[in-house]
Amino acid sequence: MLTEHAGKITSIVGRQLEVKTVVVHDLNKQRSVDLTGVKVSNDPFEIINDSEIQMMVEVMGTIDQAKDYIEAALRAGKHVVTANKDLIALHGPSLVALAREKGCDLFYEASVAGGIPILRTIVNSFAADRIVEVKGIVNGTTNFIMTQMNQNGLDYATALAQAQEKGFAEADPTNDVEGIDAAYKMVILTQFAFGMDIKLADIYVEGISKVHAADIAEAKRLGYQIKLLGRAKLIDGSIDVTVAPVLVPQTQPLANVANENNAVFVTGAAVGETMFYGPGAGELPTANSVLSDIITVSKNINMGTTGTRFNEYQTPIQKATDDQVVDPYYLALEVADRPGQMLKLTEIMTENQASFNLLTQTELPDQRARIMLVTHEMSRQQLKRIKVALQEVADLEIKAAYKVLN
Numbered sequence: 001m002l003t004e005h006a007g008k009i010t011s012i013v014g015r016q017l018e019v020k021t022v023v024v025h026d027l028n029k030q031r032s033v034d035l036t037g038v039k040v041s042n043d044p045f046e047i048i049n050d051s052e053i054q055m056m057v058e059v060m061g062t063i064d065q066a067k068d069y070i071e072a073a074l075r076a077g078k079h080v081v082t083a084n085k086d087l088i089a090l091h092g093p094s095l096v097a098l099a100r101e102k103g104c105d106l107f108y109e110a111s112v113a114g115g116i117p118i119l120r121t122i123v124n125s126f127a128a129d130r131i132v133e134v135k136g137i138v139n140g141t142t143n144f145i146m147t148q149m150n151q152n153g154l155d156y157a158t159a160l161a162q163a164q165e166k167g168f169a170e171a172d173p174t175n176d177v178e179g180i181d182a183a184y185k186m187v188i189l190t191q192f193a194f195g196m197d198i199k200l201a202d203i204y205v206e207g208i209s210k211v212h213a214a215d216i217a218e219a220k221r222l223g224y225q226i227k228l229l230g231r232a233k234l235i236d237g238s239i240d241v242t243v244a245p246v247l248v249p250q251t252q253p254l255a256n257v258a259n260e261n262n263a264v265f266v267t268g269a270a271v272g273e274t275m276f277y278g279p280g281a282g283e284l285p286t287a288n289s290v291l292s293d294i295i296t297v298s299k300n301i302n303m304g305t306t307g308t309r310f311n312e313y314q315t316p317i318q319k320a321t322d323d324q325v326v327d328p329y330y331l332a333l334e335v336a337d338r339p340g341q342m343l344k345l346t347e348i349m350t351e352n353q354a355s356f357n358l359l360t361q362t363e364l365p366d367q368r369a370r371i372m373l374v375t376h377e378m379s380r381q382q383l384k385r386i387k388v389a390l391q392e393v394a395d396l397e398i399k400a401a402y403k404v405l406n
């Protein structure tokens, strides 16, 4: 892209960008990019110690190693662009502080939602509004897997292997499928939207690895798609952040976001609901976001305005309590003794002031049945109590408890 769009980039930046050194892991690997005239090395200090180089781009992944290299580059006075959400979510504040101290830029647009320019949009276009909710599909791999399972009948392992082949998944896809990658992105989105430095441990995280084909089918029958959704919501001045499988109504645009695409809804008190859609993973979409950062830094160097934070908004906000977070839920239970279990279920729901508006069941072998119900709105605290009480019931197993988007 730097070569093909060189003329446009030069006219926007006012200078010609030159790649001096590329650092890789395996010097013998065949590359599809023409690196004629570029120094190729496996030593990051070839960049960090080169006084001619003004900017370092980190797209190697990892946490500790990348952190060491970025810190060294910032200490050497180099501006940094990174796509590393793991690192920014876990160590963003200290890296941002170091960059500021050194008068350097640190940009990371590609770290959230791949090719969608969502961080820059929040910083620039929502600067005057009060954001009340950010929710969406922020992991391409899991959305690709769920789409392939749903629409093409692929099994989980085959769909994951395809996501890896296409370059959407992380080097170790555990973080993708267990919701950690989406949670890292929600940490960054929460920081940008609400000015709040939330920790990974403050987020309820559940991935897709345990989503059952029976729940996908039942959700579909009821008019929903199960999607891995991240949500950061302002509730009475407090923030709640979650990443989990959610039943999305077919009529909601998020239900139709397929494959590696991502979509982020940003709701502002003034503007209302806005939706940003595009490829959330993949080589060129990610490269476009990285290049938009490179161009921003280059312009800042030109104008002598480096050293300001990507996001300047900071404000102290509390985490919401389980009592404050209210949603309808989908519950799937496996039972043996049906009439007895149904009675118990109804009792437990009533004792916890909860009710359901829909209940279905399917027969399973050995006299067992799978009961699926959609509740009316209840707090996360109520749900927790109901789950604890149901766990005490003999011959009853909770198979799923997912939020329903309304």
Ligand SMILES: NC(=O)C1=CN([C@@H]2O[C@H](COP(=O)(O)OP(=O)(O)OC[C@H]3O[C@@H](n4cnc5c(N)ncnc54)[C@H](OP(=O)(O)O)[C@@H]3O)[C@@H](O)[C@H]2O)C=CC1
Pocket (backbone or CB within 6 Å): 023, 024, 025, 026, 027, 029, 042, 059, 060, 061, 062, 065, 083, 084, 085, 086, 110, 111, 114, 167, 168, 169, 170, 171, 280, 281, 282, 283, 286
């Ligand atoms: N893939 C995607 O769609 C997206 C990825 N990201 C983020 O971008 C980063 C990179 O992801 P991705 O491109 O998929 O990863 P890849 O594994 O495809 O690429 C990593 C690159 O880093 C190089 N590298 C790895 N370790 C070292 C090391 N110790 N020293 C020098 N070079 C090293 C590798 O070299 P070699 O080629 O020799 O192996 C390779 O070129 C991650 O932080 C990821 O989370 C962000 C948004 C989207």
Ligand SMILES: N[C@@H](CC=O)C(=O)O
Pocket (backbone or CB within 6 Å): 111, 113, 114, 138, 139, 140, 141, 142, 168, 169, 170, 176, 181, 280, 281, 282
């Ligand atoms: N593994 C990530 C890549 C982009 O951030 C994803 O699948 O979304």
